[in-house]
Amino acid sequence: xxxxxxxxxxxALVVLWVVITLTFLLMHAIPGGPFTxxxxxxxxxxxxxxxxxxxxxxLTKQYTDYLVNIVHGDLGPxxxxxxRTVNDxxxxxxxxxxxxxxxxxxxxxxxGIPAGVFAALKRNRWQDRVIxxxxxxxxxxxxxxxxxxxxxxxxxxxxxxxxxxxxxxKSQILPATALAGMPMAxxxxxxxxxxxxxxxxxxxxxxxxxxxxxxxxxxxxxLPNSLIPVITxxxxxxxxxxxxxxxxxxxxxxPGLGRYFVxxxxxxxxxxxxxxxxxxxxxxxxxxxxxxxxxPLLDPRIKLGKKG
Amino acid sequence: xxxxxxxxxxxxIALKSVQTxxxxxxxxxxxxxxxxxxxxxVAMAGLCVVVFLLLVATFGPILSxxxxxxxxxxxxxxxxxxxHWFGTDNLGRDLFIRVLYGARISLxxxxxxxxxxxxxxxxxxxxxxxxxxxxxxxxxxxxxxxxSVPVLLYVIxxxxxxxxxxxNIFIAxxxxxxxQMARIVRGQILSMKEQEFVLAARTIGASNRRILQKHLIPNxxxxxxxxxxxxxxxxxxxxxxxxxxxxxxxxPMASWGVLASEGVTSLRxxxxxxxxxxxxxxxxxxxxxxxxxxxRDVLDPKMRR
Numbered sequence: 001x002x003x004x005x006x007x008x009x010x011x012a013l014v015v016l017w018v019v020i021t022l023t024f025l026l027m028h029a030i031p032g033g034p035f036t037x038x039x040x041x042x043x044x045x046x047x048x049x050x051x052x053x054x055x056x057x058x059l060t061k062q063y064t065d066y067l068v069n070i071v072h073g074d075l076g077p078x079x080x081x082x083x084r085t086v087n088d089x090x091x092x093x094x095x096x097x098x099x100x101x102x103x104x105x106x107x108x109x110x111x112g113i114p115a116g117v118f119a120a121l122k123r124n125r126w127q128d129r130v131i132x133x134x135x136x137x138x139x140x141x142x143x144x145x146x147x148x149x150x151x152x153x154x155x156x157x158x159x160x161x162x163x164x165x166x167x168x169x170k171s172q173i174l175p176a177t178a179l180a181g182m183p184m185a186x187x188x189x190x191x192x193x194x195x196x197x198x199x200x201x202x203x204x205x206x207x208x209x210x211x212x213x214x215x216x217x218x219x220x221x222x223l224p225n226s227l228i229p230v231i232t233x234x235x236x237x238x239x240x241x242x243x244x245x246x247x248x249x250x251x252x253x254x255p256g257l258g259r260y261f262v263x264x265x266x267x268x269x270x271x272x273x274x275x276x277x278x279x280x281x282x283x284x285x286x287x288x289x290x291x292x293x294x295x296p297l298l299d300p301r302i303k304l305g306k307k308g
Numbered sequence: 309x310x311x312x313x314x315x316x317x318x319x320x321i322a323l324k325s326v327q328t329x330x331x332x333x334x335x336x337x338x339x340x341x342x343x344x345x346x347x348x349x350v351a352m353a354g355l356c357v358v359v360f361l362l363l364v365a366t367f368g369p370i371l372s373x374x375x376x377x378x379x380x381x382x383x384x385x386x387x388x389x390x391x392h393w394f395g396t397d398n399l400g401r402d403l404f405i406r407v408l409y410g411a412r413i414s415l416x417x418x419x420x421x422x423x424x425x426x427x428x429x430x431x432x433x434x435x436x437x438x439x440x441x442x443x444x445x446x447x448x449x450x451x452x453x454x455x456s457v458p459v460l461l462y463v464i465x466x467x468x469x470x471x472x473x474x475x476n477i478f479i480a481x482x483x484x485x486x487x488q489m490a491r492i493v494r495g496q497i498l499s500m501k502e503q504e505f506v507l508a509a510r511t512i513g514a515s516n517r518r519i520l521q522k523h524l525i526p527n528x529x530x531x532x533x534x535x536x537x538x539x540x541x542x543x544x545x546x547x548x549x550x551x552x553x554x555x556x557x558x559x560p561m562a563s564w565g566v567l568a569s570e571g572v573t574s575l576r577x578x579x580x581x582x583x584x585x586x587x588x589x590x591x592x593x594x595x596x597x598x599x600x601x602x603x604r605d606v607l608d609p610k611m612r613r
Contacts, residue, residue: 014453015452015453015456015457018453019453019457023465026465026466026469027465027469029469136594136597136598137590137594139593139597140541140590140593140594140597141586141589141590141593142545142548142549142568142586142589142590142593144548144549144552144568144569144572145568145582145586145589145590148571148572148575148582148586149586151575152575152579156576239458239460240458242458243458243460243461243549246553247549247552247553250553251572262553262554265464265468265553265554265555266554268468273465273468277461277464277465280457280458280461281456281457281458281461284456284457284458285456285457288456
């Protein structure tokens with residue numbers, strides 16, 4: 001077990017290194033420096049700026065400097081916001097994004113799993129059809145459309161909830177729901193199909209034959225086993241919520257990292273783009289690693305370290 | 309009991325007297341798939357919508373007298389009417405025409421990006437699985453590394469570098485999204501590589517290239533087509549997303565994503581400007597999803613949920 005964890009951890013470090021190198025090279029492949037777009041700066045000022053951000057160092061030196069800084073946890077200064085570092089920006093805005101993401105994950109799980117179980121139990125009846133229709137909608141309607149609809153209906157027409165900003169739990173409801181739409185639909189579908197799978201197994205028949213109540217069969221025997229495939233979805237779900245947050249935070253004017261990322265794309269703030277991409281990648285890699293560790297604990301049929 | 313055999317028992321039976329069993333007509337793979345697909349009403353509805361959209365996107369803009377970029381500043385932000393079916397935008401451009409034109413752009417992005425995925429994925433996955441061993445390990449490690457980070461991040465980075473534009477979206481989506489295809493092709497081919505028909509082909513001296521082209525890839529085609537049809541709505545979705553954060557096609561061209569993001573800015577005053585492009589995206593996604601679900605059931609029963 002320990003050997004596997006170490007191996008997996010080293011592997012993750014290699015992946016992260018590849019990501020850093022790739023993104024670094026991509027960002028430096030842009031023709032011209034990041035300041036060329038600015039209105040004719042005097043050459044002396046330009047030179048000072050380049051000195052300040054070490055842009056006239058050779059690429060290899062910039063790269064090794066960047067790597068060394070990352071090892072020390074420093075993602076460098078922002079190009080556009082004077083005197084602020086990428087670390088400051090992440091430290092300040094990520095907690096908001098984290099809160100929003102957790103809200104939607106909890107929402108997606110709390111609604112998705114019961115809906116999936118219910119659909120499986122009512123297989124091919126009208127309840128199943130309705131749920132299936134809803135999940136198809138959830139997959140087909142882009143989150144920004146959903147967000148706009150929510151704003152239109154709940155905030156503007158009915159006046160129940162705030163249209164934007166981030167203050168108090170009320171303002172979290174609409175963005176979290178809009179963000180949760182897609183993962184909720186996926187979790188429902190996943191739960192439904194794995195539940196149907198489990199319900200067809202022999203040990204369920206055995207449990208029923210023993211005379212256990214329908215509730216007990218479902219709760220004790222079917223549900224835990226049917227939830228295992230849902231665990232594997234956590235990785236992709238985290239990635240989806242993360243990228244979804246770019247749009248949702250922009251629409252609802254939430255001061256989270258996603259909105260910062262989008263603004264820095266507009267501003268061509270390369271160090272922020274670079275730093276946030278690396279931060280996000282590290283987050284997802286960590287997430288996937290944790291899922292890989294937890295998975296065999298829940299499902300003894302899966303052996304650690306074996307390729308399957 | 310003694311059986312008495314007579315001379316006539318040894319006569320050959322006349323051909324006519326044999327009752328032939330009525331057999332079903334021999335069907336090719338695609339004919340069979342088509343017949344079964346036709347039974348799936350939802351999938352057929354999806355297919356009809358997709359075909360309709362393709363026709364509208366191809367011929368719609370040709371038939372109209374107004375262009376997608378024609379401005380009429382006296383007619384800005386008009387609601388839907390007989391003259392402007394979907395209303396007009398803040399520059400007085402007819403939204404119906406713009407949505408039609410957007411269909412062209414969005415659908416061509418979906419299709420071209422999928423073809424790129426197909427080509428890269430099939431070649432990459434095919435080579436990896438076919439040679440196996442170290443080659444396979446290295447090639448799949450590369451895929452695993454790329455796969456462990458959200459693809460959308462790469463695509464965003466690529467678009468930041470390449471600058472917005474239609475061709476660049478093709479490139480970015482093509483580079484970003486072939487991983488899934490490569491994995492599926494590899495899995496399919498690995499499972500078939502050891503089967504007898506490949507051995508048979510090898511014994512009669514077929515070259516590697518021929519075995520890959522004529523035997524392995526055609527047998528993996530079911531899963532490939534299904535992945536392909538699922539990747540079209542994915543690409544359209546991604547493009548809408550990119551356009552929304554300002555990395556899509558450039559003005560005055562407009563994909564559905566651009567139209568929707570323009571609609572969001574004026575949502576409070578003119579909700580119809582968001583409604584129509586959003587409706588177009590959603591209908592397309594639904595149609596493609598239904599169609600590819602049906603296609604999967606028909607072509608690749610193993611993947612069925």
